[in-house]
Structures are given as C-alpha cells and as structure tokens.
Amino acid sequence: MGTVSELCASSFQAFMCPSVRPAAPAVPDDLTPEEKQELENIRRRKQELLEDIKRLKDEIAEVTNEIENLGSTEERKNMQRNKQVAMGRKKFNMDPKKGIQFLIENDLLKNTWEDIAQFLYKGEGLNKTAIGDYLGERDEFNIEVLHAFVELHEFTDLNLVQALRQFLWSFRLPGEAQKIDRMMEAFAQRYCQCNPGVFQSTDTCYVLSFAIIMLNTSLHNPNVKDKPSAERFIAMNRGINDGGDLPEDLLLNLYESIKNEPFKIPEDDGNDLTHTFFNPDREGWLLKLGGRVKTWKRRWFILTDNCLYYFEYTTDKEPRGIIPLENLSIREVEDSKKPNCFELFIPDNKDQVIKACKTEADGRVVEGNHTFYRISAPTVEEKDEWINSIKAAISRDPFYEMLAARKKKVSSIKRQ
Secondary structure (H helix, E strand, O other): OOOHHHHHHHHHHHHHOOOOOOOOOOOOOOOOHHHHHHHHHHHHHHHHHHHHHHHHHHHHHHHHHHHHHHHHHHHHHHHHHHHHHHHHHHHHHHOHHHHHHHHHHOOOOOOOHHHHHHHHHHOOOOOHHHHHHHHHOOOHHHHHHHHHHHHOOOOOOOOHHHHHHHHHHOOOOOOOHHHHHHHHHHHHHHHHHHOOOOOOOHHHHHHHHHHHHHHHHHHHOOOOOOOOOHHHHHHHOOOOEOOEOOOHHHHHHHHHHHHHOOOOOOOOOOOOOHHHHOOOOEEEEEEEEOOOOOOEEEEEEEEEOOEEEEEOOOOOOOOOEEEEOOOOEEEEEOOOOOOOEEEEEOOOOOOOOOOOEEEOOOOOEEEOOOOEEEEEOOOHHHHHHHHHHHHHHHHOOHHHHHHHHHHHHHHHHHHO
C-alpha cells in the first residue's frame, strides 16, 4: 500500500518517463472517497497528458518530415534552375538572341532592358564576343538594353582612357562599323553624364574616343610602321571641342597612358581576331581569282591597318587570307569572265610573288602564291570605292584617315 503522495510521485515519474511503465500501485483500502476521487483525477490527467505528448510527437515528426521533404524539393528546384541557367548561357554564347529568349521563357530572366543588362554586365560564364554582338544589334529593344548596360558603368572622376579601359573590357567590340558607332555613342553620352564640363559636347567625347582607340592600334599593331608622335596626336585633335582645342596637357596624358599600356582585349579564345577589325576602312563581298587554280570565289573582304583581309563567311573569327598593302599598287583591269575588276600588284616586278599568307583547309597557314590579286566588285561604283579606299590605305597614314572619317561623320550630324 502507499500513501496518496507516493501514488502521485509514481504517476509523475511515469509521466516524465513514459517509456518506463511501472506497474500501477494498488489503491489503498483505507482511502476516503475524496482521496479516491483525487487519485482518479490525477490518473485521468496523466493519461490525457500522455495522449497530448503522443500527438505532439506525431506532429513534430510530421513537420520534421515536411521540412526535410521541402528542403530536398528546394534543392532539386535549385539544381534544375542552375542547369537551365547553364544551358541558357551556352545557348547565349552560340546565339545571343536565342539564349536570351530561352532564359526568359524559363523564367530565369525578366523580359526587361534592366534585367537583361544586369545579366550581361555580370557576364558570368558569358562569351564577351557574344555580349558585344547582342549589344550592337540595331533592334529598338537591343538599343535600350545597350543604354541600360552602359548606365551600369561608373565613369565619374575617370579620365577618358581609364573609362575606355573599363568599358572595352566588359565585352568585345563587334566587327560591324554601325554596331561600333551605336556602342561608342552610348559610351560618350554616359561618360559626359558622369563627368559634366570635361567636354563641350558628347560629339567631342565620341570623336576623341575613336582617336584614342585608333592611337592604340597605331602604337601597338606591328603592321603599322609609322607610329604617331604625341605632337601629331595633339595636332590631329585640334578643333574637335565644338570648334575649339582641348587642353594639350589632357591630350598628352591620354597619349602617354595608351603608349605605356595598350588596351586589354577580353580573350574568349586564343584564335579570336575580331578586335583587329572593329573599325575597318571598308568591308564587303567581292570575288577573288585563285592563285594556282584560276577559279573565282566569293569572299568577305575587310580593309584595315594597311592590310586587306578576306574571309569565307562574315561570321568567321579568322581570315582565310591576309594581304599586306605595303609596296603594292592597284589598277583597273579588263577581264573576259568578270566585270568591274581591279588588281593588286608589285610595280616593276610583275613576276615577283606578293608577300601574303592564307589558311589551308587543314588549318595550316602558308605563304600566298599570287604575283597579282585580281578582284571583281558587284558594281562599277563599288569597284571605284574599293580602289580609292585601297589607294588611301597604301599611300596615307591610316590613323589620320580613320580619324578624319570620324570627324567628318560628326560634322555631318551637326549640320542635319
């Protein structure tokens, strides 16, 4: 037998340690009705509490299970999302428009200028040539993305060379002149917005930016033999500040910065030569007569840096052939098979092979075997324009010619 207090203690122990189930003590015979009722109430409350504990344990187990399942579901969702993002980046690198469309359709990217610009600006896993191609497109939406992209750059208190270094590192300039114009105009607007008062107008910044880019080419491209001096660089930029001159100290500092450190071109792969052709004198489709095998083949020609490059396709990253124009002459010729022809040749040495190179089908780079290059243009007008452009590249300073063309363009815009 036990007292009421002993029975209560036993019940409490069973409550605290429900796994331990001691035998219920017998109820004493000498309990009063009130004590019996109290004991019954204690046992009933104990049973209720044990049932509550069991329900609580079941609920905890259920919640824990849900949390675990939720965690694994979220993990699976994140893994799936990461796979889709990686796929979207690969698609973008192969075809920028299709890559962006894939990311939007899978809710990985919002269809807004700002969201796409942020994606391109971060550039994680993106090919910088593909970024440049997308930003340079003339569609209205792409142009808005370009401006949003440029707005993400902070140029405050940077000189123009420093700002250009930052800007040109975030993507690779495409090869088409119209794309480059749009991108550099957007850059000039942003630079002047961040640095009010440095230039009289965005046109000044635009022209000087091109002058700096061409200075970089002239100073650091081995194909350019006549390196411009600081004095010539200053002279070439006279009058571009809305008719006035920029401070010589400013121009001298820009010149020295480029001379001491060329622009770093983002490298997506070691064979991408796109940056060589970002500001050509002229480009277009022409027919070229073969060297050993006299067949006509359609090639995409680019004239830049005193060289004539030709490609099989406009999307090729490497030229099929390179023709340095140094010591060459050009003339119109008649051909019985093709109209609008002209030739590149070595004056007074008609049997001498022109120093040039080409890429064979197996990838080997070999010397060319042309004593002359005969080329056919689609029209008389294009023939005359090509001849004039090549003559200028042979006989004049390409840096001067390029800069003069940019100044002329800006002047014509002002007159409109």
